[in-house]
Amino acid sequence: MLHSLNDLENFAINATDGDIGHTKDFYFDDKQWAVRYLVVETGSWLASRKVLLSPIAIKEIDQEGKTMTVSI
Template structure:
């Protein structure tokens, strides 16, 4: 069974159900989102090839971004979902304020390696972003 990030595009839903769409129109099938183009602050940089899921918190932590079609010697990298500023369902794209050069220089993702906290910290440190584990820890009762 495919993972869900959902359903048919909103326009199709509206044509089927009138002006009142069923369910959450922001949900999409993971297999549909896998083809979305990643738009950096200064242009296209790759496309979503997959996702890193947190099986304890049941959230999508990162997009696996394939940059190989955008420049010679491209690679796969991770972009944390909190670094995605806009998802345009109709344009099939996800935008980030990160630059192409930053993404190009980021640590390469190797799907054969275990993603542990040290690797996550390395990626977050590279982008000079605080980790979700710090943000989540600080969000509890004071």
């Protein structure tokens, strides 16, 4: 399913062992027209760092709850 990147900003990221942060930005491949990485701000976990997450890890997107479930 197609989603606007603006709509996916600030989504909570839920991993297999709990919340890890929220989406902050996206790295986009302009030649292939594909998102290569999600920039996730970890909040208090990992001392508020930004990490890159591959879109392949996304299992489910909940538009109403503004959450993404990932398989990491």
